[in-house]
Amino acid sequence: MPNTLDNSYIANGPWKPAIFEGKVAFVTGGAGTICRVQTEALILLGCKAVIVGRNKEKTQLAAKEMSILSQVPDSVLPIYGVDVREFDQLERAVALTVEKFGRIDFVIAGAAGNFIAPFEQLSANAFKSVVSIDLLGSFNTAKACLPYLKLSKGSILFVSATFHYYGVPFQSHVGAAKAGIDALSNALAVELGISGIRSNCIAPGAIEGTEGISRLSGAVSKDQMCSKIPLQRLGTTKDIADTTVFLFSDAARYVTGTVHIVDGGMWHLGTHFGREMYPQNLLVEDNAKL
Numbered sequence: 001m002p003n004t005l006d007n008s009y010i011a012n013g014p015w016k017p018a019i020f021e022g023k024v025a026f027v028t029g030g031a032g033t034i035c036r037v038q039t040e041a042l043i044l045l046g047c048k049a050v051i052v053g054r055n056k057e058k059t060q061l062a063a064k065e066m067s068i069l070s071q072v073p074d075s076v077l078p079i080y081g082v083d084v085r086e087f088d089q090l091e092r093a094v095a096l097t098v099e100k101f102g103r104i105d106f107v108i109a110g111a112a113g114n115f116i117a118p119f120e121q122l123s124a125n126a127f128k129s130v131v132s133i134d135l136l137g138s139f140n141t142a143k144a145c146l147p148y149l150k151l152s153k154g155s156i157l158f159v160s161a162t163f164h165y166y167g168v169p170f171q172s173h174v175g176a177a178k179a180g181i182d183a184l185s186n187a188l189a190v191e192l193g194i195s196g197i198r199s200n201c202i203a204p205g206a207i208e209g210t211e212g213i214s215r216l217s218g219a220v221s222k223d224q225m226c227s228k229i230p231l232q233r234l235g236t237t238k239d240i241a242d243t244t245v246f247l248f249s250d251a252a253r254y255v256t257g258t259v260h261i262v263d264g265g266m267w268h269l270g271t272h273f274g275r276e277m278y279p280q281n282l283l284v285e286d287n288a289k290l
Contacts, residue, residue: 205263
């Protein structure tokens with residue numbers, strides 16, 4: 001399966017083995033491309049994990065494969081049928097997590113929704129859906145986990161983006177949601193810091209092999225994409241995993257209220273591949289209706 005890790009992540013990487021032994025991670029969107037690899041990095045370093053999703057088969061399969069990767073039976077618990085927009089469903093997922101593993105140390109709020117949609121064709125319901133999944137879902141995740149994060153003096157990591165740093169066409173709904181996530185994380189860093197809880201964001205850029213990059217790149221070639229990135233390459237899921245490990249590790253124990261942009265410097269150019277579809281796609285009547 002592409003975009004997954006293996007034991008070479010420990011053997012060839014900068015991290016000490018078992019640095020997260022005894023820790024438990026709660027991950028929404030854990031069966032997705034980026035959040036899955038974030039989770040794999042944690043379990044390879046000794047963490048146990050719960051991946052929360054809506055789809056039963058996808059969530060169960062990802063958990064099974066990650067448990068095999070960790071070489072520890074039942075080290076990854078799948079919890080499916082969960083809509084992050086519904087707080088009571090996340091409360092149930094948290095209760096199952098604590099019943100299984102006894103604690104929660106790390107939270108990754110990664111469940112998200114996105115699609116290409118010019119504002120004129122973007123329905124109110126579509127806008128509401130993305131904001132509800134991304135922003136309300138992030139709030140619900142952090143809120144449901146809070147009692148156990150206070151006990152462990154744990155850490156929250158919100159998966160954000162760079163869409164709101166400048167005007168990205170066809171992404172007004174996502175940009176608004178991610179801007180709210182950044183603001184939420186900053187507020188929690190201040191309010192929850194007195195309880196020993198850290199809150200940060202990670203903002204991936206153009207990550208190779210993800211659904212997001214395939215949707216936003218359109219007909220642009222890989223070479224064309226890389227030419228617009230100062231580091232001259234697309235990001236990898238491992239780049240996101242490494243930043244995740246850092247932010248949860250003791251190396252970042254004094255880091256909170258930050259947004260870690262992992263995009264090779266791309267956002268500084270004020271560019272995004274969605275611009276390649278501008279303005280011609282504004283003339284398309286049926287871009288995205290939800």
